[in-house]
Amino acid sequence: MQSKNAHSSSFRDPSGYIFTDNNKIKRLINPIYFNQYNALTTSGFFDNLIKNRLLIGHNEVSKTDDEIIIEPEQIPFITYPYEWSFNMYKEAALLTLKLQKYSLEHGFSLKDASAFNVTFHKGKAVFIDTLSFDFYIEDSPWRAYKQFITHFIGPLLLARFHGAQQLKLMSNFIDGIPVKMISSMLPFKTKLNPLLYSNIHLLAKLEDKHNEDYKGEAKIASLSKKGQLNIIESLYDYIKKLELKEQSEWGNYYDKINYTDEAFIKKSVIINSWINAIKPKKIVDIGGNDGTFVRRIDFEIKNALVCDIDNNAVDYNYKTMKLNKEQFMLPFVLDVLNPSASIGLNNKERDSFLNRIKDFAPDITLALAVIHHMSLSGNVPFRNSAQFFSTFSQYLIIEFPKRNDSWVQRLLKSKGEFENHFSFYSIENFEIAYSEFFTITEKTPIVDSDRVMYLLKVKP
Amino acid sequence: MYFLYFDPGLGAMIIQAIIAAVAGFILFSKNVMYKIKLLIGIAKKDKDDVFDDIEIKDSDVENKN
Numbered sequence: 001m002q003s004k005n006a007h008s009s010s011f012r013d014p015s016g017y018i019f020t021d022n023n024k025i026k027r028l029i030n031p032i033y034f035n036q037y038n039a040l041t042t043s044g045f046f047d048n049l050i051k052n053r054l055l056i057g058h059n060e061v062s063k064t065d066d067e068i069i070i071e072p073e074q075i076p077f078i079t080y081p082y083e084w085s086f087n088m089y090k091e092a093a094l095l096t097l098k099l100q101k102y103s104l105e106h107g108f109s110l111k112d113a114s115a116f117n118v119t120f121h122k123g124k125a126v127f128i129d130t131l132s133f134d135f136y137i138e139d140s141p142w143r144a145y146k147q148f149i150t151h152f153i154g155p156l157l158l159a160r161f162h163g164a165q166q167l168k169l170m171s172n173f174i175d176g177i178p179v180k181m182i183s184s185m186l187p188f189k190t191k192l193n194p195l196l197y198s199n200i201h202l203l204a205k206l207e208d209k210h211n212e213d214y215k216g217e218a219k220i221a222s223l224s225k226k227g228q229l230n231i232i233e234s235l236y237d238y239i240k241k242l243e244l245k246e247q248s249e250w251g252n253y254y255d256k257i258n259y260t261d262e263a264f265i266k267k268s269v270i271i272n273s274w275i276n277a278i279k280p281k282k283i284v285d286i287g288g289n290d291g292t293f294v295r296r297i298d299f300e301i302k303n304a305l306v307c308d309i310d311n312n313a314v315d316y317n318y319k320t321m322k323l324n325k326e327q328f329m330l331p332f333v334l335d336v337l338n339p340s341a342s343i344g345l346n347n348k349e350r351d352s353f354l355n356r357i358k359d360f361a362p363d364i365t366l367a368l369a370v371i372h373h374m375s376l377s378g379n380v381p382f383r384n385s386a387q388f389f390s391t392f393s394q395y396l397i398i399e400f401p402k403r404n405d406s407w408v409q410r411l412l413k414s415k416g417e418f419e420n421h422f423s424f425y426s427i428e429n430f431e432i433a434y435s436e437f438f439t440i441t442e443k444t445p446i447v448d449s450d451r452v453m454y455l456l457k458v459k460p
Numbered sequence: 461m462y463f464l465y466f467d468p469g470l471g472a473m474i475i476q477a478i479i480a481a482v483a484g485f486i487l488f489s490k491n492v493m494y495k496i497k498l499l500i501g502i503a504k505k506d507k508d509d510v511f512d513d514i515e516i517k518d519s520d521v522e523n524k525n
Contacts, residue, residue, distance in 0.1 A: 052516055087510065094511055102516045146472030179469075198475075198482040206471030221473065227480030234483035236514045237490070322510045 004028055008348035013112075015131040025075075026061065029068040033131055036108075037068060040133055045106055054095060055127045072130065073121075076282070076303050077360045080350055081115040081155070082171040083307075083332040083340060085315035086164045086244050091125040092118040093152035097236045099127055100142065104225055104232075109136040113144035115151040115170065116350070122327040139222040145231070146207075149199060150176025153235065157200070160242055161187055164311035167333075174344050179204045195238055263449040268296040270444050270453045271366070271397060275299050278395060280363030286336055286389075287370035291317040291329060294366070305362070307334035336370065336388075337378045357392045364395040372401050375425055376411040382424070382433030390437035396456040400430055405450035427452065 007025070010017040015033035018025055029037055040046050049055035058072040081089065095118055100110045110132050117129040142148075151170075154177040158166035162185070169177055183204035190196040271293060275283075281302045285294050288306035290313045297304075306329065308314050317331040334340065339353035367389060374380045389396050401408050403426060412419050431440065438456035445452045497503040 048516070048518060054516065091511065094514075098514050098516060101514055141473050141476040143468040143473070145476055146469035149472075194482050195486055198479045202478065203472060203475055206475045207469055208471070210470040210474070221477045223476045223480055227477065227484070230480050230483040230487055231476065233514060234486050237487075240511055319510060 008346065009116075009344070009350065011345070013129075013131060024071060026069055026071050027058070027130060029070065029131065031066065034068065036134055037131075039135070040108070043106065045108065045133070046130075049099070049102070049127075053122070053124060053126060054099060055130065056121070058130060070130070072128070075119060075121045075128070077305055077330060077356060078119050078351075079330065079332045080119075080171075080340065081151070082168050083334060084120075084167065085311050085318050085331065085333055086156075086159055086167065087315050088120065088125070088318050088331075089115075089152075089156055089159070089167055090239055090242065093148075093156060093239050094236060095125045095127060096148065096152065097232050097239070100144075101229060101232050101236075103133055104136060104229060107136050108133045109140075109142065110134075110144050113148035113151060114175075115155075120330055120332075123321055123325065123329065136225075139224055141221065141223040142228055142231070146179070146203070147176060148235075149203060150179060150182070153199060153239070154179070154182040156239060156242055157190070157196070158182065158185055160244060161185075161190075164244055164315075167311070171340065171343060174350070179207050195234060199235070263446050263451075266448075267368075267399070267446050267451075267453065268293060270446070271368075272296070272298050274397060274442060274455045275364065278364060280395075282360060282362045283364045283366060284357060284360070284362040284393070285366040285368070286334075287367060287373070288331075289313045289317070291320065291331060293368055294329070295320075301328055303330065303360075304328050305330050305332070305357075305360070307332050307336075309333065309335045336374065337380065354391065360392075362393040364397060365389055365393045367396065367398045369399055369401070369407075371398060371430070372405070372408050372411060372425075376408065376415070376422060382430050383436065386434045386437045390458050394458055395441075396438060396454075396458075398434075398454050398456060399446075400427060400452045400454060402427055402450040402452065408450075 004017075004019040004021070006017045006019050010019070014030065015036075016027055016029040018027045020026070046055065046058075050057040056072050056075070058070040061069040061071050063069075081092070084092065092115060096110070096113050100113070103109050111134040112129075112132055114129075117127055117132055118125050119128055120126070150173075155167050155170055158169065158177070179200065183201050186196070186200060191201055275297055276299050279299065282304075283294070283301055284305040285291070285307070287308055288294060289308050289310070291304075291306045294301075294304045294306055306314075306317055308317075308331075311333055314331045314333050317329070320326075321329045321331060334353060340350075342348060342352040342355065343350050371385065374385050375382065389398070403409075403412075408425070412422060412425075415422060434440075434454075434456060437459060439459055440454060441457050442455035443452060494503060
């Protein structure tokens with residue numbers, strides 16, 4: 001039935017699929033979903049969600065008896081659940097519940113509640129699976145309830161009790177973390193909480209019990225709309241208040257940094273002068289912490305991706321973005337030494353970071369205070385990091401802390417007797433290795449520090 | 461009509477009635493507690509300013525967030 005070149009992630013739902021046409025994402029709707037689509041359109045349901053920027057907008061391109069084609073608003077860079085910080089994950093979960101409540105009140109219901117139906121765009125979580133809404137059948141339970149638990153509550157609770165790193169589990173459990181596993185990993189005290197006991201532990205027990213009912217002998221219970229709304233509202237209240245245990249040191253990141261305020265300002269002056277010369281539309285800041293340097297750029301950038309390995313820093317960036325109502329900023333969690341891989345069916349369902357960043361094609365990559373971590377903590381030779389940075393953008397602004405920089409010294413000291421193995425770490429070797437892939441366009445030392453800023457251009 | 465393209469989990473379908481009852485109780489008691497706190501003047505205003513309410517407005521005014 002998929003005559004168009006369907007996107008490799010779009011094969012589950014028979015209602016339709018997305019495909020790429022002239023580098024644009026489009027969505028084909030099959031006749032099986034025409035009734036729903038028409039009802040959602042004519043009732044103003046779609047319109048209102050789109051106006052509130054909770055659902056991605058779309059235009060109808062064509063309509064025949066066999067297919068309807070819509071073109072959704074294009075999203076420059078898709079982030080996946082395993083790349084969200086804790087509060088981003090919370091927003092996605094709350095959005096899903098909000099949509100289910102609104103659906104129920106208007107005679108519809110979400111037929112699935114996958115975390116991959118949500119992404120971040122223009123400063124907020126947005127639902128991107130337009131065909132997820134179906135007619136509500138009176139007194140039927142929520143079919144997507146279990147999916148909501150395994151995709152949202154599970155990861156959030158594990159993060160709450162075991163740290164934000166747990167959110168990365170979603171890259172292994174692409175269809176949600178098994179309920180039994182969630183239940184087994186939660187501390188005993190969660191059994192004393194009625195909401196967690198019923199939604200996690202009891203659910204795990206019952207799922208186990210009915211696991212072998214292949215004949216479908218058990219009766220599907222009915223559930224009033226009011227009952228379902230109770231579940232949704234209680235989960236909403238709970239998630240809204242959920243916080244990480246480790247959340248302590250937000251802010252003050254730059255207090256720990258080893259150079260004086262003046263050097264900090266000088267650094268951003270250098271960045272600004274180069275950025276104003278190149279006039280980029282899109283940039284990516286690798287190891288961008290809480291987005292401080294991107295916010296100091298005095299040139300209007302359309303899209304800025306800021307990634308960091310530290311969930312807390314990304315979360316702080318996200319909160320700042322929310323409070324400032326910024327639309328150009330997209331924070332996400334990324335380990336540069338192990339960027340998100342391509343996963344899922346045929347290893348194509350969820351795209352790798354490298355493929356996505358190549359498609360995004362940033363004009364400039366910023367790599368500030370990151371090379372010493374890659375080289376000294378990650379043992380990545382200069383040539384390998386140069387090659388990595390040369391694959392997705394034309395320009396690279398990179399900061400090189402010299403050997404006598406205090407951070408570098410600290411990292412070297414931690415190597416103990418192996419310190420001599422890192423004798424390659426020098427500015428000369430850095431320039432030689434990077435010159436293989438880049439031309440050095442500018443080179444400016446930051447005064448009052450042992451750091452040098454480079455503007456590099458990829459060799460053709 | 462529902463398309464059964466993923467397994468909703470039989471246990472999860474049956475259990476929702478129980479969870480709904482628990483949820484109803486939680487919401488009810490929360491409401492009662494709030495009213496008591498309001499009465500004795502210790503009700504706190506929600507200080508979380510990043511996430512908004514569950515309600516979606518039906519008007520055509522754009523949401524502030």
